Amino acid sequence: MANKVLMKGNEAIAEAAIKAGCMHYFGYPITPQTEIAAYMAKRMPKIGGTFLQAESEIAAINMVYGVSAAGYRVMTSSSSPGISLKSEGISYLAGADLPAVIINVQRGGPGLGGIQPSQSDYFQATKGGGHGDFHLIVLAPGSVQEMASLTVKGFELADKYRMPAMILADGTMGQMMEPVELDFDVAPAPEKPWATNGTKMQRKHNIVNSLSLIPEELEKFNFKRFERYKLVEENEAMYEEYKTEDADILVTAYGIASRVTKNAVDEARKKGIKVGLIRPITVWPFPKKPFEKMAEKVKHIVCVELSMGQMIEDVKLAVSCKVPVTLCNRAGGMIPSTEQILAEIEKYAKGE
Amino acid sequence: MKTTKYLFSGFGGQGILFSGKFLAYKGLTEDKNVSWLPSYGPEMRGGTASCSVIISDESIGSPIIDKTDVLVAMNLPSLDKFEGTVKAGGTIILDSTLIERKVERTDVNVIYLPATRLASENNCPTLANMIIVGKLLKVTGEYDDATIDATLKKVISAKHADMLDVNKKAMEIGANYGD
Numbered sequence: 001m002a003n004k005v006l007m008k009g010n011e012a013i014a015e016a017a018i019k020a021g022c023m024h025y026f027g028y029p030i031t032p033q034t035e036i037a038a039y040m041a042k043r044m045p046k047i048g049g050t051f052l053q054a055e056s057e058i059a060a061i062n063m064v065y066g067v068s069a070a071g072y073r074v075m076t077s078s079s080s081p082g083i084s085l086k087s088e089g090i091s092y093l094a095g096a097d098l099p100a101v102i103i104n105v106q107r108g109g110p111g112l113g114g115i116q117p118s119q120s121d122y123f124q125a126t127k128g129g130g131h132g133d134f135h136l137i138v139l140a141p142g143s144v145q146e147m148a149s150l151t152v153k154g155f156e157l158a159d160k161y162r163m164p165a166m167i168l169a170d171g172t173m174g175q176m177m178e179p180v181e182l183d184f185d186v187a188p189a190p191e192k193p194w195a196t197n198g199t200k201m202q203r204k205h206n207i208v209n210s211l212s213l214i215p216e217e218l219e220k221f222n223f224k225r226f227e228r229y230k231l232v233e234e235n236e237a238m239y240e241e242y243k244t245e246d247a248d249i250l251v252t253a254y255g256i257a258s259r260v261t262k263n264a265v266d267e268a269r270k271k272g273i274k275v276g277l278i279r280p281i282t283v284w285p286f287p288k289k290p291f292e293k294m295a296e297k298v299k300h301i302v303c304v305e306l307s308m309g310q311m312i313e314d315v316k317l318a319v320s321c322k323v324p325v326t327l328c329n330r331a332g333g334m335i336p337s338t339e340q341i342l343a344e345i346e347k348y349a350k351g352e
Numbered sequence: 353m354k355t356t357k358y359l360f361s362g363f364g365g366q367g368i369l370f371s372g373k374f375l376a377y378k379g380l381t382e383d384k385n386v387s388w389l390p391s392y393g394p395e396m397r398g399g400t401a402s403c404s405v406i407i408s409d410e411s412i413g414s415p416i417i418d419k420t421d422v423l424v425a426m427n428l429p430s431l432d433k434f435e436g437t438v439k440a441g442g443t444i445i446l447d448s449t450l451i452e453r454k455v456e457r458t459d460v461n462v463i464y465l466p467a468t469r470l471a472s473e474n475n476c477p478t479l480a481n482m483i484i485v486g487k488l489l490k491v492t493g494e495y496d497d498a499t500i501d502a503t504l505k506k507v508i509s510a511k512h513a514d515m516l517d518v519n520k521k522a523m524e525i526g527a528n529y530g531d
Contacts, residue, residue, distance in 0.1 A: 004380065006376055006386070114393075116393065172415065176389040177376060177386075177388040178388070178415075179386060256414075259415065259416075260413070260416060266413065337416075337418055338414065
């Protein structure tokens with residue numbers, strides 16, 4: 001415990017990024033993630049790194065593209081409307097096979113929406129969030145500790161698979177403080193022979209580009225990229241199971257929704273209801289296996305989300321519709337209460 | 353196994369978030385699990401501010417508080433808004449300089465502390481919040497000099513070290529008031 005400090009989730013992300021060797025940050029302020037930029041503004045000049053408040057989100061993501069192409073670990077952060085602005089750049093990063101870490105501290109939408117916590121960017125994060133065939137590795141922290149550790153993981157996976165990784169957080173996770181330990185064993189960045197870091201007259205020019213006008217070639221790039229995505233799906237899915245061993249009802253939730261859901265599971269257990277929780281930690285790749293397993297054992301699945309129902313589609317796919325899956329939700333910046341989730345669990349425990 | 357849920361509330365600028373932070377750091381000093389969740393956004397910008405603090409021997413589920421054990425209310429809108437959220441048998445500490453009405457609940461312990469008046473009488477007008485925290489620790493039986501000193505050193509940065517003594521003094525004023 002001696003090494004634990006109390007930090008906001010946003011600050012934990014920023015410090016973890018620095019620990020992961022990210023010396024370059026480009027951002028633009030937006031609530032509820034501005035502490036990331038503020039922290040970087042304070043720290044980066046002291047350690048010889050770059051903090052740059054760009055003129056817009058679009059500028060920031062394109063600066064990320066440039067620094068990543070040069071072979072360095074780099075990050076940007078924003079909240080929902082800002083991520084939409086970055087979407088073009090994110091697609092370009094994916095198209096150029098560039099690693100980078102993008103933070104989305106979600107707020108209520110659509111449009112300018114509100115500033116309170118939300119999970120309504122799940123589709124955007126996991127199903128694209130830009131044009132073209134591509135995926136991001138999407139990590140969904142459930143604590144301030146994970147805001148830090150998954151940021152480190154994001155850098156490692158992005159480098160390993162040469163693709164952008166996103167931290168899909170929400171306003172609560174960004175604003176809350178919890179004790180966090182920041183001693184990480186960070187995998188050093190791999191060699192990047194593709195980087196545009198100067199030929200030193202010893203090799204051919206590297207070109208980092210997402211333009212490919214010959215369809216036969218572009219198709220080849222896409223097939224190759226999806227072979228890599230397949231590896232990610234096979235190897236990198238992460239989740240937490242909580243009290244699932246004997247469960248006949250399953251709830252599932254990620255991020256802040258999983259924290260409230262955990263309380264509801266504990267309350268339901270006190271009442272003798274056999275209920276368990278699966279908390280996806282990666283939402284792309286979606287952890288299908290524990291759901292396939294539980295589909296054989298439970299009679300009902302409740303998906304708790306701060307949205308109108310987005311992750312629920314992946315849950316239904318994962319269980320091949322063998323078990324009914326229903327939604328328990330709030331939206332627009334509201335958070336379901338323990339009572340609301342408990343009532344939902346009780347309803348299905350009684351067999352309604 | 354014990355879990356205590358605190359809600360601090362008042363105007364922006366009264367040190368609401370700081371009081372909550374003090375309590376969270378105190379929990380960390382004592383090797384407990386803690387969470388601290390502020391209100392953010394429009395309500396902070398000139399309106400009411402609040403923060404939820406949970407201190408527990410167990411790991412903490414949701415940082416959001418449905419039912420409060422201890423409510424600190426430093427203005428009337430906060431008392432109006434949160435009085436109903438306190439558990440039966442819970443505690444409400446309010447700044448009676450700024451809140452003229454009495455608590456309507458009869459199933460909670462209420463402490464009326466003229467914190468803002470005490471703060472200005474004792475030449476620490478910005479520390480009504482810490483006067484309340486002192487009282488809070490006294491009534492919960494957690495007023496311990498060594499822990500308080502260690503916590504203040506964590507929560508007040510070295511740059512503001514001159515504020516350590518005056519914060520401690522404010523807490524003493526609160527703790528001793530009414531004795």
